[in-house]
């Protein structure tokens with residue numbers, strides 16, 4: 001149980017990205033949000049982000065957060081989704097391995113303590129975040145599939 005909470009316990013859980021308390025993350029001195037795509041920013045088969053997601057991303061930027069999209073999915077999927085967002089992205093990211101998490105925070109010039117991973121999966125997003133010493137938000141992976149019906 002201790003091992004479970006050490007590696008798989010998110011800092012926060014939210015129904016979806018819209019429920020994330022950005023002021024609270026600000027208070028915690030978070031500067032970078034790393035965002036998963038599938039079931040976090042959209043449904044699995046959704047090729048491009050919805051208007052409300054685009055608005056939320058813009059809102060987060062306007063609050064001063066750096067954003068980075070990080071997906072284990074293939075190049076074509078990630079490129080098409082992120083294409084018009086003006087947010088850097090990485091595909092085939094191999095979460096939960098540390099390599100690309102390290103690359104992202106180095107590129108952004110932030111520390112692990114200033115970083116928050118947002119995703120729907122314990123074994124990739126949350127485990128990766130905890131191994132790196134990031135803050136994390138686990139979103140409910142069912143949300144976008146429900147939402148798109």
Ligand SMILES: [Mg+2]
Pocket residue numbers: 036037038039040119120121
């Ligand atoms: Mg996902």
